Every structure is written in structure tokens, then in C-alpha cells.
Amino acid sequence: MKRTLGVCYYPEHWPEDIWADDAARMVQAGLSWVRIGEFAWQRLEPQSGVMDFGWLDRAIDVLGNAGLKIILGTPTATPPRWMLDKHPDMLAIDEQGRPRGFGSRRHYCFSHQGFRAESKRITRLLAQRYGSKEHIQAWQTDNEYACHDTTRSYSYAATEGFQHWLAQKYQSPAALNRAWGNVFWSMDYDDFVDIGLPNLTVTEPNHPHVLDFYRYSSDMVVQFNREQVVEIRAHSAAPIIHNYMGRETSFDHFKVGADLDIASWDSYPIGFLSDRIEGSPEHKRRFLRQGDPDNQAFHHDLYRAVGRAGGAQSDAGGRWWVMEQQPGPVNWAPYNPAPLPGMARLWAWEAFAHGAETVCYFRWRQAPFAQEQMHAGLLRTDSADAPALAEALQVSQEINALPEVGTARADVALVFDYESAWAWEAQPQGADFDQFRLAFSAYRACRRAGLNVDIVPPDCGDLSAYKFTLAPGIMHLSAPLRAALAATTALIGPRTDTKTEHLSIPTPLGPNVPSLNASVVLTESLPPDVGVPLENGGKFVHWREVLEGEAPVQLRTNDGHAAIIGDKLRYLAGWPDDATWDMILRDLCADVGLTHHALPDGLRLRDTETHRFVFNYAPEPIHWNGTEIPAAGVHWQTL
Amino acid sequence: MKRTLGVCYYPEHWPEDIWADDAARMVQAGLSWVRIGEFAWQRLEPQSGVMDFGWLDRAIDVLGNAGLKIILGTPTATPPRWMLDKHPDMLAIDEQGRPRGFGSRRHYCFSHQGFRAESKRITRLLAQRYGSKEHIQAWQTDNEYACHDTTRSYSYAATEGFQHWLAQKYQSPAALNRAWGNVFWSMDYDDFVDIGLPNLTVTEPNHPHVLDFYRYSSDMVVQFNREQVVEIRAHSAAPIIHNYMGRETSFDHFKVGADLDIASWDSYPIGFLSDRIEGSPEHKRRFLRQGDPDNQAFHHDLYRAVGRAGGAQSDAGGRWWVMEQQPGPVNWAPYNPAPLPGMARLWAWEAFAHGAETVCYFRWRQAPFAQEQMHAGLLRTDSADAPALAEALQVSQEINALPEVGTARADVALVFDYESAWAWEAQPQGADFDQFRLAFSAYRACRRAGLNVDIVPPDCGDLSAYKFTLAPGIMHLSAPLRAALAATTALIGPRTDTKTEHLSIPTPLGPNVPSLNASVVLTESLPPDVGVPLENGGKFVHWREVLEGEAPVQLRTNDGHAAIIGDKLRYLAGWPDDATWDMILRDLCADVGLTHHALPDGLRLRDTETHRFVFNYAPEPIHWNGTEIPAAGVHWQTL
């Protein structure tokens, strides 16, 4: 399959008489796909039950007849105002107990059955009408689940739903009380209807109570999405996609992904570096106009894995796209600088190098009105070309010079687990402990070493294709993963397999992998300005564990405790600083015979089956293997 | 008119038998004015409808007979507790949805018609009783509108009022939907009664929705004030004043001022430097006991303009006063140091140099009880002289040696626009973008250059009297201002005339001033530690714009874009750092033949029609033109 480009478009925002010209310019720019419809509920159903599909029929025809393939979005992220009259309690309630009102988007509670029925209904109507329409080549469900902190609602509907979910899971209050350890502070329940949500308690609520609520909330997203999928599949053979966000761990993307055909995500490198990625002030200044050099790649690899969960595979493994690609300054980060010239091209090529089938820029024409009027597009508000348009055209031309989509199996596997993210959110123990941050610190080290990484889900049962595996921060190992780890070269820990699935401490103490004689007997978290020095000159930061066991010690702390213990399967007893991560990967690479590159700051590699791609995220040219790669430059060579 | 001093006094706080002595000491200290009554509602009306004017009659007689002129305040900032039984919903609701309760002051919602009727009633009763009383030489409406974040209320009364206001403005929901761009996220309304207030939305509300709510809230202040003015004017010929606050942009002071005779403000230089003015730690330490060297002057010039809006003019232009002048440590800032000896004199003289008719110290005797018991007065709680009393006496003696109130027309005009402040508050685009801060950075540069500035309102239609005009951050130019700018030397921008009046982006792109061929085609905001270098060695901070157009380029960024473009009318494509502001003003002064002083840090000039005043805000003596001016010193010379 050839790589393709696309764009997000809102025909309802523009006079109908410019649609045809817009479509022609899209084709001229080398775009193949256009996504429409995902915020148009009010235009499709101006009053409850009164449908107006005419404009959408015409938009689909204009765009499709111009040669564009259409992704049709369900508009459920923007319920119209009239729906609140029917369902006044459909709004989510925030953790402080306040309704989250109408006037922006995502103003619904995933647990509200009335809104769920509306969501199914509008999806069904769209699927019935457009399911067999040839121009509709893909579907998108809703938009950016979880965005704006919308996974968890503290509403009555959520309370009721949670109680039923708990009743199904535990079958009796006594079983729940045991599992949660409710005896601790007389927190036992006699009846599921007595169980509230874990917000606004006097001091912290019981961690398994929180974890189960997070699990429930994730399940509601899965159910909501599945309900739309069922409606669409009844009428359409086109693949179904959802556009995930960056650093969003509040629901299990693998589970949502299992119901979909293609994973996609919305990649805003500059906004994300500013508002959700850790980095020193120097790092943030250096990459201000490029984005973090590893954050896009991490999510590409993560959502490729999520795409694989859907079962449908392209040549590249899981099928995945970038559904929204930042083209210029956005409006929503604390500060919104413009990208370095070339980045709109680099970002697209990096996605393709990681196996993306399609990259859609967001959006075609910058809107002159409403919340995102300062969000750039490929066109300016006055319809002139914006800077990214030429870059998109360049990419579309370059695509032809390169082979089809293809991603080589990576040498390194990194396990990523959403449940663990919830567990440590419920029970951080140290104020800055965060599962994404821990996994990303390992990933960044792999990238600095020039390694290709596959992210694998926590129920992964076969790691034999990888040279080695990293599994940091996995609360509780699943049976298949436990078995797979026991049979391979891997580094697990810190904080891996030290809890039961109920977020309590197991006896015997974890980790409990047969091939590793070691257990965690003491844990400490550390403030940011204190570390635990290691014999190799590095240190543990944030977190360290004290181990006992017979396994051979690979590295010690200066105070004489094991820092890495084990043989093929090793346990890492703390959170390494960057230098220590580099040392660890250098050792692992040496052990398994992998080349460890020590890449210049900002230069990154990615291999496909046929090519090595080199990306320069730095703001200055970098010489690499005899080639000078300019700032924001992309270089490729055959393998 | 001779300059005068006054003081704020609360007869109801003190035993009646000391009033006469207090009055005598006031006269002895050279004070002419005494403000009374503005928090005394409960003493005037102890129960609903039961009036007690006796004490106020006697207080007016005692003070008036001692030779003092009285400013009588309406007591509407402090409704008594009994009023809540009549109007339980008169409380404002904060942005988080919580009622703002009884127990301090300003506990009312400007939209509440029941409270509005009470406000008119008590004002009418006072005006009827005292309107023709000779001792009453001025009136004050309410106290410090907006203080404690009280302009905007998220109450039911405000919701209803806003809906009617919108219906008047837009006439049809369809027109409103178009103006706001509600199509964007299916935010359209069928009926005005469906429109809520823009708080507690899931993500940011639509900016024009917010802007209209801010406009509405400002209008309620205007209406509230006007209702009192109507009542007073029916019975009194004395001028009517309101005492505004510092750095308060939540309502349009020009519109309130248009209904009044005299503008006044409450000047707390030390508290304001601490809690509402940007400055480096060094700056804040240096001026800890003096206040920011430019903040008082800015507000003097601003409220002189607001006074002019009232139509009544003194020789000095708009009539304006300082109604409350800090005399010593206050109680309400995070930290409350004592002023440097001499500052209570300097502040008064600076106000006079900017055209103030009257400066009233706040307050006569420090209260030993309640919220402001740590707020200094001219007397201590034990009735001994506090340090500022002698300084007040010195000023009153010095007044005689100098001519009457008089302010020369300034050479420089600075446009200040409240709507723009609301627009950028609704849509900052960069976290630290603030209209006051931008305008004040320009003003500070004028002051460092020793320039005299007039602040002008955004509907100003004649700039011909000024050598040049600055208009930074004006969202949308009014027709008169647009015409006036086209005919003068001026520097507009950044972010000037780049929006429609509905806060959307115009086509063609702004600015759209006939005499300037340039438009803003791209915008970026920048974190505090990043700047855009300019060819002159300075840089843009916070904000920069990319321009297109045929106008001549005056200055470029290092990356080759226009930084200043145009001819007589120029556009500034970013927020200059201080050094760049200084360079810009040096150039403008050279172009128009004005002297650009480069004043020492803390020394400031102000010319009246007859005199040049020199103020030393620095904590050490400064030599200037052969004179040594001590710390906190005031120097004047004839022009």
C-alpha cells in the first residue's frame, strides 16, 4: 500500500460555493484523504429528530468526485444544545462535583444511558445513509476520547454504572471488601448500592477503590466506542478508526483498538512538548519549534501496537495513521510558537518511517472564528497558502520516490500498560511517579541509542522475535507476559510485578517470575534533588527499591545494595537517570549483539524494511555518517 | 482652581464627642475635603425601611461647620444583613458556581434587579435629604467598582440579564450563531433562553461568547452607576465622582466616566507594586517602599482621560482626583512594608503634576478593629499623629507656593481600550498576554524617555495635537480612530486591528488602515525565556507576528521578517523588550523633533503648563541637571 496524505475539512464552516475549489486545491496538493463530519451534529440534526443530510450528501459528492477518499466522522463529541433539554443529566460531573456544561465540546458522561442511545442513533443514521457510499472509505468514531479530562465523570449515572460493574466483578460485597482490604479503616460495604465514587474523601481514598473506578471508566469508553462500531459495521465495510491523543492514559487504548480496524492519533509536536512532556528548560528551548525528538516516535510505536490489537494488519504490522498533523502554530498550548520551516514535512516522514499508512494535516483552512481561530491550517483564513501547504506538497511528491508502507520488526520490545498508569496514579507513593514518564525515559534512551522499538501490550505472550525487552513499572505481570519474560533477555523493574491485580502487596513479595530469584523488600521515593548513587557513576532518581535474593548482582548502589540483579532476566531496582539508562542499554546491546549508536542531540534514526531514515530535530545542521543533514532535515538511505 | 487635599473619614466608627476635635485637626493639617458615608448603610437603615439619618445630619454639620467640604458616598458597597432576607439571591455567584456570601463587602450581583431597586432607593433618600445641603460639595457612587473580582457574576440574574442583552444586540439566534461562529463545534442556539454563561465548560468556551459576557458585565456596572447618578442629579448640583481602582480592566471606565463629573482613583503604590504590577525581583526590591515609578502616573493619565469622558473639564482637561492615597503600610497586600519617609508627599505632588484637583488620604484615623485594622491612617489608633500627617501638612503648605491646577497637553498619545483587555483575556493565545501589561510596557518606555503622555480612548477621532500616537494591542480599530491614525504619525501593533468586533479574523487580514499596506499573516506566542532577535540587537518577547505587504520595512528580525513596517503610520510586529521600546521611542522622537531623555532608574519627569516636576522614586539621591534630589524627593522648576 502506498503512503498517502490527507486533511481534515469542515464543509459546514464554508459557503457551499467554495467546496469544489477547495477540493481541487486538495488534490493539487497531493492529498488523497479528507476527513469530514465529526463536529457537525447540530447541522445534521438541527432539532431533535429533524435530520438534514442534504448538505453532507452534497459535500461528499463534491469531495468524492474530485477524487478524494472520505473519512466520515460520527459527530458525538459535540451534542447539540437541544439534547440537554431531553437529557439534563447527560453532562459529566467533575472531580469537584460540578457539572461540566455546554459551550465547548465533549460535554457528555460516558455512563449516561440516554446519551449512549443518542450516540447509537446518530451513528446508525449516518451508517445507514452513507455505509455503502463509495466515496466513504473510512469512518472515525467520535473525536479524541478522553481529551479535556473527560474519561472520568463523577455523576450519578457513573455511580450507578460503577456499582453494577462492581457487582458483576466481585459478585458479593464481602468479596469486594476482601479484595480492597476495606477492613483497614472500617470501610466495608454491606451492599453495592452503598459504594460511592472515590472523590472528595477526607483523606486519600482506598487505592483499589480508585483503581477499579479507573478501570470502570476505561470500560465505559470501550463500550461507547464499541456501540458505534456495531452500528457502522452493520452498514459499511470501510475500516473504522479513532483518533487518539498524545500522553493520554486514562483509558485502555488496546481495548478500544481491539474493536477498530486502524488506530490513529493527533500529533501536535510543539503543543505537546510545551504542555505534557517533561524536559529541562534547555531541552524545551532547544526543541521549541520542532517538538520533542522522541515523543512523536513513542506514540507512533504505541499506536502501531494499538492498531495491531484490532487484528487487521498492514504490511507494517498494526494499521495506523496520523489523523491530525500540526501544520503551524496551534491555539491551545500555554505558548504557541511556529514550527521551524521543514517540520511539517519531517513530522510526516517520521510517521511514515514508523509505518503510518496515512498522515492527515489538521486542518485545511484556518477557521477565522470560534475557539480554534488561532490554530493554523494548510490555508490561511483568507484562503492564501499557509507555509505548511508547500511542505505537504513536497511530501506527496517524495512519496512516489519511495517504496510502499513497511515497518521492519524492531529489535527491542517495550511493554506499556494502561492499568499500571492508573495504579501509580492512584498510589504514586512519590509525588512525581508516573508510568508514562518512566516508560518514556526508557524509550528515550532507546532512541538515543538509535534502536528501533516495538511497544507491546501487557498481555503479550511471545517476545521471541526481540533481542531484548524492557518492562518498567508493570504493576502486575499477566500470565502470558510472565511466561514470555521468563524465556527471554529482558530488564524489568523498577516497580514491576510488586502488586497483586487488586493493587495490594503479594506474598511472597514480587517480582514473582520463575527465572528470577529476587524480591523487593523495601521501597523509597525521593525528592527531585536527591539521587541514590550507583557504582558506575550514575544514579537512581525518583524511586529505588531494596532487593533480596540469590540472583547474581550486575550493578550495585554505592551503599551496597543490588541495583540490577539477575541473569538473562534482570530486575532494575530504581529509576535510572539518563546516563544510567544509556549505560544499561549499552550493556544490553553488547550482550545481544546489537549496535548501540550514541546519536547527537536531536538526530534520530528509524529503519523500515528497506530504508534507514534519519531525522534532524536539532535547530542546527548535523553531520552524520558523512552527510550534513540540515535543521528540520530528513535523510534516507537504503539498508 | 487651587489644588486641595482631603481625607476619608468614618464618623460612625468613633464616639460622637470626638468628631469636632477630629474636624479641627483636619483643618489644621491643611485638609479641605472629607469623604464620609460610603460604608454606613446599616447605620443609616438599621432595619429595612427604618431610617436613621440623625447621626449623619450631625456629622455633616460638625465637619461642615469646621470648614470642611464634604464628599458624601452612597453606601451600596455594603448592603446590611437584613437585605439578604428580602433578596436571598442578590449575592453574586463566582466562576466556580459558589455564592459569594455576607461578611465582608461588595456582596451583590450587578444584575440583580431587587438589589438594584434597593440601590436606587437608598441613593434617592440620601439625595433628597442632603442634595441641597451646602456642606455637600461632591458625591461618590458606591466604592471601588470591580474590586475583589466583583464585576462578573455567574448568577441566575446575570444569566437572564445576559440573555436579554444578547437578544437586544443580535435580534435573532441565527445572527448570534453567525457572529460567534457557533457552527464550529455544533454550539448553535435556537433560542436566547438556551444560552448559559461561559463558565464551567469542558474546555475553553467560545471566545466571542466570553467577550460578550464581559461586555454585558461591564454594561451592568455602567447601568448600576447611572441609576445612582440619575437619583443624585435629581436633587443635587454637586459633582458626582466614583473612586476607581488600579489595574482594574473588568469594566469600561470610559463608559462609567461618561455619566460622572469627575474621575478619581484609589492609589496604593506599595500594595499595587506587590500584588498587581509585573517587575523583576530586583525592581520589586528597589521600589519596595516607594511603589513602581510609573504605575501611579499611568493611572493618573488614564483617569484624567476617563474624567474627560464625563464632559466636564477643568483647566487641566478631564477633571480627576485621587480619592484614596496610601499614607503608610496597608493590610491587604501579600507583604505590607512602610513607605520611605517623604513618599506620602511625593505621591500627592505627582498626582497634582498630572492634573489632579484633589488628593484625599485614606484614612483619617487607623481603625483599631475589623478587616483594615492594620491599615495605617493619618492618625494612629490611639489618635497620635501617624508619620503621614506631617507630610500632608507640608503638601498643603507647598500648594500655596504654586499655581493652580493645570496640565499641559502631552506630546504623546497612548490608546487604551477596555474591550481589547477583555478580548485578550478571553483569547490570550499566549499564557502571559495581557493588554494592560502591553500598554504599560509602552507607557513605561515613554516615562523612561521623560515624555508626557495623554491616554486616549478607543473612539478618539482626533490625534492632531500629538506628536505621535501609540496603539498597541487594540483588537479592532473604531472608525474614528482608524481615520485619525491614518492622518498622523503613529506606531500601532502588535495585535492591533487584527480582529473583527466579534473577535474573529477579518478578510482581508488586518490591520486595515488605508495608509498602511501590510497585514498580519501568522502569529506566534513565546514562553518567557525565549525571544525573537531583532537586527538592532533587541528582541521581541511574548508575541510576534509575521507581516506581508508593500509598506517600507523600518526594522527586521534576525530571521528576515519585518519587525516594524510602514511610513508615518507604522506597524510593530511583536512585543518589544525594554531596550527595543527605548530604541523605538528614540527613533520616533527624532522623527517628530521631541527630546528623548534617558532618565536614571527611578527619576521621573512631568510637565504642567508652567512647571517641570521631577520625582525621585529611587531609594538613593539622584543628581539631575545640577540638582541633587534626595530619595523620595520632589523637585520643581518653572518651564
Next chain:
Amino acid sequence: MKRTLGVCYYPEHWPEDIWADDAARMVQAGLSWVRIGEFAWQRLEPQSGVMDFGWLDRAIDVLGNAGLKIILGTPTATPPRWMLDKHPDMLAIDEQGRPRGFGSRRHYCFSHQGFRAESKRITRLLAQRYGSKEHIQAWQTDNEYACHDTTRSYSYAATEGFQHWLAQKYQSPAALNRAWGNVFWSMDYDDFVDIGLPNLTVTEPNHPHVLDFYRYSSDMVVQFNREQVVEIRAHSAAPIIHNYMGRETSFDHFKVGADLDIASWDSYPIGFLSDRIEGSPEHKRRFLRQGDPDNQAFHHDLYRAVGRAGGAQSDAGGRWWVMEQQPGPVNWAPYNPAPLPGMARLWAWEAFAHGAETVCYFRWRQAPFAQEQMHAGLLRTDSADAPALAEALQVSQEINALPEVGTARADVALVFDYESAWAWEAQPQGADFDQFRLAFSAYRACRRAGLNVDIVPPDCGDLSAYKFTLAPGIMHLSAPLRAALAATTALIGPRTDTKTEHLSIPTPLGPNVPSLNASVVLTESLPPDVGVPLENGGKFVHWREVLEGEAPVQLRTNDGHAAIIGDKLRYLAGWPDDATWDMILRDLCADVGLTHHALPDGLRLRDTETHRFVFNYAPEPIHWNGTEIPAAGVHWQTL
């Protein structure tokens, strides 16, 4: 009485068949006491009125028969879920108006009469059943009053209770209006039922309103505790104890203590240094694994004074214990490092050196479940020995080598007053003014000087046994303390006796101690980066006062004001930095003939009647008087 060790134990958390083994291991470890029951309400009363004492009977027998003395806790900190069905409004309401829900602990409002009846009932049932049981050697009421900010509730029950309390105190609204100065902003009340709680006001509420609410809230804790005491005393002769927290000033511990036999507190040195003690980053890093070197001692001395308020005296003065001693990492601080080896021993010995009768470690076995599963115990979750167990055993063996409990009267008295803490919380005047912090800065200086300190309550009437007394920050001197100070060597101030008991400013200005001719005429607070230089080279920080009066000046500020004034009784006109505190204490010691040690950073002394104890809190060995004391080392020598 011989010093003893104990431990906190939760038989209801463990299978009954391991109780006997646990008890045997406790005895083996040298523990004499075991505290049980304080969170077990649900196990004791699984449904309303359905009691199950069987398991507790058996636990008491098993533990008691093993030779352990039992402290039985009332379980009122953890009301079961069923109680909310009976009393839905028993929950406290937070300052923001939100109910503080079920799901952790301390979810009750002290003012709720329904819950108060439940508290009395369960206490009565326990006292009836176990009051004469020989194994029950002590009682604990509730658990950690005030913890998690639970003293103050903004509920309807609290509002009503507060109104009645005010009616009792003031007898008429007019008297209250006068006392509070409600005339200030028309805040007068006609009727006590009109008075609300001082939260959610528009700007700050009236300070005496706040102060009275804080007094009321403290009184509710006193009443609640007293009700339990009455029930227990009716059936038991065993001493009654409460376990207070660290740096908790929201209720008057002296008043609660007056109803109890023994004071105790829960000492978490590492957690408290992290989350509630001021210190430079260097200080916090240096003592990361040891805790602040003075914070434990301060609370030991404070709660010894609180124990003395109970009347019952051991040889050491007031009877007091450490009820919970940190044994390893905890779970609740922002970061939770492990103690340095030896600290679990050092902390116990320091408590004994300050006169503790008993030190109980918290807890026996780390719970593998629920909120505190990451909180270490003497045993690990898998029942293996945790590091602190050996240290506890060492202490129990060392106890035998030393004499009985005994504390010499200290040379220095420090007055500590809870009302003043509330007063300055209500009226800080400078953002970082805090009574605990001020008193603790004086205490730390005493400790650096190697002095032994007694903390005395604000109604103390005899200081004759002390060489000198410090009384910083005492809002209003009680009559007995005023008389006692006038007759002794003492340093009072800053901010001492400058207010009336209604938190207003007295005339004549304070302080008003007969032996001191000086008064505070001006006050200023200072930001953290500004100080007022003193002639001795030090400076005042945070706060300084300007004095008038005839008393001799001992020290001046560089700007010529008195910094210390007086003779035997002196007034300190600011908050000294550490160097100035050291100089002040050196002078006072010289005046009264006390040795002023200048101890190395981290080394601390404490004398009993017979021994001098030396504690090394530093992370490195310290040489002292010819002895090398290792890190975390304890050294003692006979006096």
C-alpha cells in the same frame, strides 16, 4: 517508672491463628504495650446496633496473656458506612462548601449531635465491657484529632452550634457587633441566627469573626473528647490518652489535655520534615533520612506541657508518650525515603530523654492492602523482620541499663499559645507569618545553644523556676502570664500583647506589661527576600515593628529604631534571622549565667535529672567533647 516500648496492632487485619505468634514476637522484641481497636468500628458493630465483641475479647486475651499491656482505642475516627444512612448530614463540609465523603477516615463533623451520640454510645459500650478488664491498661480516644484538616467544618450543624456558642459568649448581638467592630463595613447582626460561617465571603471576613469560629471549632474537639472521657471514666480507672499530631494548631491541645491523663503524639520525623517544616533545600537534603533535628524535640516538650495540663504527673512532669513512632518509609508525604539505619533507635531515645514514659512503634506488621500498604512496620508484609525491629529490640535492652523516666526542669521557658496561632492565621498581615514557625525559630535557636526548654501554656502564672522566658507572637497576654513576665527575665515579642482578646488594637498601644515602658506604634511585614539590617550585623525578616517608649534600648536597627528594648523584661521588635536569634540567646545566657553551647549542625543535647544525652542527626560522624558520635548515633553520660 521504667521506660517502656510498645507497638500499634490491628488484630482485625490478620487471621486469628497468627495472633498468638505475633504476641510472642512482640514480647521477644522487648515490647510491653500494644495499642488496638482504634479503627475497628465496623468489625465491632457490623450493622447499626448489632455488636460483635467476640473477636476483640479473644484478641485481648491472646495479647494480654502473652504479657502485653493493652491500650484500647475508641474507633470513632472511622464511622462505618451504615451510619451515613442514619445521619446523612454527619459529614463535615469543607471551606469550599463540599461534603467530605465516606471512603477514608475522619469523615465526621464535630458539631453534629447525632454523630456525637453515636460516639458516646460506642465508647460507653467499650468502657462497659472492657473497663475493668485487667489487660486494658490505658485508653486512647479517637485518633489524631484534626488530622486531614478536620477540626473546622462549614456544615449546617457547625453553623447552628456556632450561633449558640456566640449567644452564650456575647449574650446580645449588640455586644458581639461591638466586640467584632461590625460597624466597619455595615456587618452588624440583629440576631445570632443571622450569623454565618466565615467562608466564601467576597473579600476577607472580619478577623474576630474568624477567630471566634476557630475558638468554637477547637471547643467542639474539646467537648467531643470530654464526652468520651466521661464514658470511659465511668467504667475504668486506666489512664486515658489521645494521640496528637505534629504541627497541628487548629485546636487547643492544652484544653483537650486537661481532660486526659497522658498526652501522646505520633512522631513521623521524615514525613514531617518533608511536608510541614520550613527549611532550606540544603537543610531538607541534609536531614532527608533523619528528620529535622529539632522538630521531634519541640513536640516532645510541647506535649509534655500538654500532659501536665492533665494534672496527673509522672516524675518527669506531665505524663506523655509517643503513641506512633515512624519505623521506616511512610506512604503519605510527597516523597518517602527510608530512615538512616539507627534512626528508629535514636528517635526513641530522644523521646525518653525528653521524659516520655512509653514509645510505641507504628505499626507491628506492614499492611499489604489499603491506603497505608506502603507504610513500613516492624514486620514486613510477609512477616519477615523489617529493619526497625532490631533497633526496637536494642532500645528495649538499653532501657535496662539506664535509670527510670526522669526529666529535669529546664532552664528556659517558651510560651506557646494556640489562640495566637488562630489570630495570626486569621490576620497574618504578611503572607508567611505563622505562629508555629515563629515559636519554632526561637526553639531551634535554643537547641543550637544546647539549652533545655520547657514549653509553657499561655495561662502560666509562675516562671520563677526558669532562668529566662521567651514569649514570641502572643496575641494578648493573660493576666497570670502578664504578672509572671513582669517578675522575671524574659524576652517577649515580636507581635506580643499588641491586641485585645477580640483581636483589635488596644488603647494604650501594647505591649502593656507594667515593667516595660514601650509600645508598638507601627508594623510592617516584609517579603522573603528583604530584611531590616540590625546594628549587630544580623537582620529582621518577615516582620518588624517600630517602638516608642522610655525603656532602655538594647539593640538598634541600622535605620535607628529600637530592635530590642527593656531591661529584665525586653521586647523584641521583629522576627530575627537565625544569626540574630543566636546572638540574642548568647546575650540572655550571659545575663543569667547559663552556658551557651554552639553545637555542630545536627548535634543535639538533652539533659535528664541524671544524664546528658547527645544525639547526632547529621549524616556523618561528629566529634563532640572527645567522643566520636556516629551518624544516627546516641551517646549518654551521667551528669
